[in-house]
Amino acid sequence: MIGVVCAEDNNVTENATNEDFQAIQILIDNANPGDSIYLENKTYQGSGSPIIVNKSVNVYGVDSSKTILDASNKSSIFLISKDVKVNFNGLTLTNGYNETKGGAIYNLGILNITNSKISSNYAESGAIRNEGTGKLTISNSLFDKNCGSFGAAIDNYVGYLNIVDTTFTNNDCLEGGAIYNRFGEFLVYNCTFINNSAARGGGVYNNRGGMYIYNSRFIANNVYDLGGGIKSWGSCEVYNTVLINNTAKQGGGIYVSEFTLIAENCFVENNSAHWGGGIAVEAKATAKIKNATIINNLADRGAGIDINMGSIDLQDSIVNNNVAKYGAGGIYFALLSSTVKNTYICNNIANTSGGGCYIYGFRGVVVNFTNVIINNNSASKGGAIYSTGTANIQNSILNSNNAYKGGAIYNELNLTVKDSQFFENTADSWGGAIYNNLNSFIDNVVLNSNEVKQFGGAIYNEKLVNAKNSLFESNKALQAGAIYSTNDLIIDNSQFIKNYVKRNYCVLMLSKGDVNITNSLFKFNTNADEGGCIFNYNANLLIDASQFISNDARSYGAAIDNSGNLTIKNSLFYKNKAYGAAAIDNSGNLVIIKSNFTDNVATNNGGAIDSNGKLIIIGSIFKNNLAGNNGGALILRGDTTVTHSIIYNNHDKNGYAIFNKGVENISLSNNWWGSNNPDFEKLLNMGTSDDFNWIIMSFSSNNQLIQYKNSILNINFDNVKDKMGNVYKINSTELLPIFKIALSNYGEVTISNGFKSMNKNIPLITSISA
Structure with missing residues (x-):
């Protein structure tokens, strides 16, 4: 039996026993506005015409599992006119069909649906089409197995949509597996989207409208193009929402283009895509993401987040354990500038470049990292960051990252790092912490315990590195424990302490370029064959106001091995030890001005310097240096001038301070030798010229x-x-x-x-x- 209760007296006024839509239509036609219609525990069959609701009524079923309206794929089920208020409760609407608008319901009025099930309906525009003047509210309901072209469950066209405590499962559509929103406003609260599918927007597709999602779940939705869970081409806000196991070509969890995405307190896990396994931001869109966890996502590129010609403001979040088949295990950045703050980027993997982040320098993209921890990421190039754009890093920690080149960072354009730490990063070939291919500026940075199997324990430089106020400590390499440089290098007010090599050159290897080192300290660096601190192969090297203290080399030059052009000013060489040339082994051009060589010890020749090249010394001090064989201070094998200097208490096995290995052009005038009447036969193994003099x-x-x-x-x-x-x-x-x-x-x-x-x-x- 069907009953109608009048709004005025709550008495049953009409009964009907028909089990088809026509009986319900008659009751609605005869009802007064505000009347309630109670349907029975049965299935009502459609005969090819929908039920038209053109007045405000309430339609109640016994229960959604018991009161069923089945259109038998002959028509839609309800057409709701504008300016009416309708409530549906406890109904199942199934097998509705319409070629265009609303397989189950076409709504232009104010419609509330509660405790209902809408299933197996088809229309081009979804099970429910909510249009224009329509205001649709749904709660505690289920949408299952609906099909269409736009919004298999709901197509909201310039309408208002509010959905609470509702589940969408197994819906299939071209655009918007469950919901398609065009120019409308809609709110989703505490809803679940499971196993819906589409070409775009597996759970929800927002097309130039306003979308607000709270406390919801998007699970195992699938598209073959954009947005496995959510696709938004409009304003989109997502809060306290979980997106898990969704798949897409772009944006496994979320895809947004042109407009703004705000996502807070969201959990994005195990999603997959070609680009943007977790989230994809494209076409000048902006993403503002806070307190998010983006974990275990997969993609060819940008496994966690793919910012392709968009921008992101990422704060207080975790990007963890995402895997990219090619580049950008954690985050991919392109086109617009982005900001990352107070975020952990950890345990991500890229098989090619950018285990943690990949910055593509198209149109001068700039990415600013502040208070970020980038940890334990890996890639072929740039374990933490691969950049062909501009990367600015401040107050951050990059540690335990690994790559073939650039354990932490591989820089192809502009890199600035301030007030940060690099430690325990590793690389197989070049650059344990940083591989620099253009411009890098480093200020107040600690690089500690980084390691490379080949060259540059901390940094490998191809173009220009400018490092100041920084500490390089306990870094390791086969060659160049701290920096291997093939081009220009500037170092100021920095310390190089306890760096280690397995062989060859210890702290700095300089193959060419212009190199300036000022106000810096080299101390306790060990195990080099030659060039315990610096091996200058063919660079133009200037050292000013720097100190080389207690370094050692197994063969020659505990401080410096030089075959290029080297000028040293105002510097100290103290207690360095080597087999030969305790401080400097020179086979290039060497100029020393107002520097101090004290207490250096060579097992063989050259207590301070062994020079096989051109040597000029001006205004310097050589004191208490010792050689086990020849040349307590200097052994000379090339043209040499020493002037305006102090040479005092240096000894070799025969007591000589300076030992000449057959060089004709040697000038040793205008020097202080420790007394007014030195015994030059004991100080020098050679005779002196007629114009020879000394300071008194x-x-x-x-x-x-x-x-x-x-x-x-x-x-x-x-x-x-x-x-x-x-x-x-x-x-x-x-x-x-x-x-x-x-x-x-x-x-x-x-x-x-x-x-x-x-x-x-x-x-x-x-x-x-x-």
Whole structure:
């Protein structure tokens, strides 16, 4: 029996026993606005015409499993007119058919559907077509096995759609496996989309409308083109939603183009696609993603996220364990600038480039990383990041990444890294932490315990690296534990400590280019065959205000092995050890200005320097250096000039400070040898020229030095004495090093430019030594 309850008196006014749609139509036609129609526990069959609802009524079934309206694929089931309010509850609407609009329902009014099932309906525009003036609200319902061209379950065309606590399963469509929204606004709350399929938008397709999804689940939906779970070509906001096991050609979980995607607190797992296994952002779209977990997704490119000619603002998220067949295991960036903040990018894999991230430099793309941890990613090039664009990294950690080249980063264009750490990254060939192919700027960065099987434990440089205020420590390589450079290199105020090689060159290998090193420290670097700190093959190298302390080499040059052009200024070489050439092994062109070589030790020749090339030394100090064989300070095999320098207390096995291996062009004038009358037969293994001279010390006072009173004391190292006993002023005193003298009962005095005048209350002076 069918009953109608009047809105006015709640009395049953009409009964019908027919089991077809016509009986329901009669009751609706006879009902007053606001009346409720109660359907029985039975199946109502359609005869080819839909039920027209042109007034506000309520239609209730016993239960969706018991009250069934079956159109037998002959027509749609309900046509709802505009300006009416209709409620459906406890119904199953099945086997509806319409070639165009709404296999089950075509709605222009205000329709609420609760506790119902809509299944096996077909129309070009879905089981339900909600159009124009239509306002559709659905709750606690099921859409199953509906088919169509636009929105197998619902086609929302410029309407308003609100869906709560509803499940969509096994729906199949060309556009929008479950829902297709065109120019409308719709809200999805606490809904589930499972095993729906389409060409685009397996769960939902938003076409230039507004879409808002909360607390929902998209599981195992499938498309052969765009958006396995969600496709949006309009404004899209997704909150607290799970997308799992969805598949697509692009955007396994979510695909968005041209418009903005906002996604917060979402979980994107085990989705797959050719591009963008988890999320794809394309065609100048912008994605704002926060507190997301993007994990275990698969793709040919951009397994976690693929930003193809779009942009992203990614914050407080995790991109983990995604795998790309080719490039960008975690995230792919192209065209527009993007930002990544407070995010973990971990355990991602790419078989070619960019295990964590791939930045494609089309039209100058810039990606800014801040407070990001990029950990344990792997690829052939750039375990953490592969970039042909501009990458800016700040306050970040890149560790335990691996690649064939560029364990952490492979840079093809512009790289800036500030206030960050690289540690325990590894590479098989070049660049344990960074492979640089164009421009890299590094500021206040720690590179620690990175390792490569071949060249450049921390960095391999092809073009230009500018590193300042940075620490390179405990990096390892076959050659060049810290940096292997084939082109220009700038290093300022940086430290290179405890770097290690298995053989050959320890800290820096410089094959060519212009190289400047200033204000830097090289200390405790070990195990090199030659060039314990620097091996300069053919670069133009300038070192200024730097220190080389306690480094060692198994063969030659614990600090530097030079066969290029090398200039050293204002630098210190202290306690370095090698088999030969304890500080520097030179076979190129070497100029040393105002530098200090102290306490260096060679087992064989050259306590400080073994020079087989051209050597010029100006204003420098060689003190307490030791050679087990020849040349306590220097062994000379090429043309040499040493002038305005201090050579003091250096020894080889025969006591020589300088040992000449048969070189004719050697000039050793204008130097201080530790006393006014040095014994050159004990200091040099060679004779001296007729014009040979040496610096002598002199002093004078206006008072006797034994009196306690203000005195003017003049101390001079600006005179030279020749072999004939002539004394005369030395030229260019500004080239002299700093002299330090000890006044008994007074202390140490430093002297610049070879002269110092003191006006002091001087106590008893019994000796002056320099």
